[in-house]
Amino acid sequence: MNIDDVNDPHSDFKFDTLAIRAGHVRTHEGEHGEPLFLTSSYVFTDSAEAAARFSGEQSGNVYSRYTNPTVSILEKRIAALECAERAVATSSGMAAILSTCMTFLKAGDHIVCSRSVFGATTVLLDKYLSRFGIETTFVSLTDLDQWHQAMRPQTRILYLETPSNPLCDVADVESVAAIARKNNALLVVDNCFCTPALQQPLKLGADLIIHSATKYLDGQGRCLGGIVAGSKELIGQVLTFIRTAGPTMSPFNAWVFLKGLETLKLRMHAHSSNAMELAIWLQEQPKVKEVFYAGLESHPGHKLASRQQTAFGGVLSFKVKGDRKEAWKVIDSTKLMSLTANLGDTKTTIVHPATTTHGRLSLEQKEEAGITGNLIRVAVGLEDIDDLKEDLLQGLKAL
Numbered sequence: 001m002n003i004d005d006v007n008d009p010h011s012d013f014k015f016d017t018l019a020i021r022a023g024h025v026r027t028h029e030g031e032h033g034e035p036l037f038l039t040s041s042y043v044f045t046d047s048a049e050a051a052a053r054f055s056g057e058q059s060g061n062v063y064s065r066y067t068n069p070t071v072s073i074l075e076k077r078i079a080a081l082e083c084a085e086r087a088v089a090t091s092s093g094m095a096a097i098l099s100t101c102m103t104f105l106k107a108g109d110h111i112v113c114s115r116s117v118f119g120a121t122t123v124l125l126d127k128y129l130s131r132f133g134i135e136t137t138f139v140s141l142t143d144l145d146q147w148h149q150a151m152r153p154q155t156r157i158l159y160l161e162t163p164s165n166p167l168c169d170v171a172d173v174e175s176v177a178a179i180a181r182k183n184n185a186l187l188v189v190d191n192c193f194c195t196p197a198l199q200q201p202l203k204l205g206a207d208l209i210i211h212s213a214t215k216y217l218d219g220q221g222r223c224l225g226g227i228v229a230g231s232k233e234l235i236g237q238v239l240t241f242i243r244t245a246g247p248t249m250s251p252f253n254a255w256v257f258l259k260g261l262e263t264l265k266l267r268m269h270a271h272s273s274n275a276m277e278l279a280i281w282l283q284e285q286p287k288v289k290e291v292f293y294a295g296l297e298s299h300p301g302h303k304l305a306s307r308q309q310t311a312f313g314g315v316l317s318f319k320v321k322g323d324r325k326e327a328w329k330v331i332d333s334t335k336l337m338s339l340t341a342n343l344g345d346t347k348t349t350i351v352h353p354a355t356t357t358h359g360r361l362s363l364e365q366k367e368e369a370g371i372t373g374n375l376i377r378v379a380v381g382l383e384d385i386d387d388l389k390e391d392l393l394q395g396l397k398a399l
């Protein structure tokens with residue numbers, strides 16, 4: 001094995017090696033760590049070179065809205081981890097989703113989207129894209145019949161997240177991918193909850209991967225960023241949109257994400273084992289009515305998640321006995337967990353979905369989605385598991 005092969009998409013290097021080294025080619029400075037290029041533009045040796053760069057005849061940097069060497073390292077590294085030919089970085093997860101929609105959709109097109117996707121994704125499709133004549137049909141993540149029945153000749157994109165937030169429902173990615181293929185549509189999977197350390201949806205037939213790098217790819221709550229990954233051909237098209245419209249990732253943020261990726265697999269497995277232990281413990285608590293975590297054998301998505309994922313991730317939710325009052329009491333009694341809607345951080349976060357992340361849903365929609373008043377979501381961090389249990393126990397005991 002040659003270290004230069006780490007940048008060869010067909011190399012035999014394994015995930016952990018790629019997470020630490022892929023994408024970086026040492027400059028003449030001989031730097032060990034990845035260099036941070038804080039520059040908006042680049043100079044040319046002469047006018048002929050400038051002309052060749054601008055026309056695309058010669059590859060190379062022109063302007064940091066187009067390419068930046070630090071951002072390029074991140075893009076190559078994520079592509080290697082997702083088993084994608086290519087990836088492109090964006091300023092946030094939402095910018096990645098918007099850029100994907102802007103690239104592949106036009107007036108008259110149709111999207112089929114899981115009902116249980118990130119709140120802003122629903123708003124983007126439902127409120128904004130609809131203004132431009134792009135319609136979305138929302139379906140149950142797990143009901144394949146609904147996906148089938150929602151398909152139209154104009155359907156261009158099928159969109160899902162798995163496992164879902166906050167109830168950890170699990171999509172059958174291969175089956176949804178088959179529906180997409182049959183209808184000449186693209187399957188886009190938001191892989192934010194698992195990251196490629198636990199799940200690689202391209203291998204299951206997805207066409208494009210979306211990331212909010214803000215979450216587990218950073219892992220320590222520092223920066224906003226997004227990724228789109230897929231085939232050279234598809235990502236080339238997304239890149240053209242991003243270069244034109246400008247939702248580019250900052251090189252500083254890319255550098256932070258590179259540091260985050262070095263510990264990605266370690267962290268994802270640590271998040272998963274903490275979440276698993278907390279889920280089992282919660283099940284035993286007399287004031288807890290039900291626990292939602294795909295790692296539990298009782299969860300309807302357990303078998304599918306065991307097949308598609310190498311671990312079950314860091315997010316779980318549970319219902320307490322009672323209603324909103326009781327849920328708020330448990331949340332407000334915690335001293336260690338952070339009361340915030342963010343997730344994918346070493347610090348554990350706790351939130352009441354019905355009045356925050358899912359607050360904009362009507363009562364009927366909440367009922368349908370299972371977002372009841374007594375539901376609490378925990379994005380389990382990397383603190384000691386005994387301290388996390390103790391933190392929840394205070395509120396549970398007080399009910």
Ligand SMILES: *Cc1c(COP(=O)(O)O)cnc(C)c1O
Pocket residue numbers: 092093094095118161190192193211212213214215224225226
């Ligand atoms: C946070 C999140 C997003 C949006 O990402 P931003 O970086 O906040 O723009 C998209 N999808 C999922 C699943 C998320 O959790």
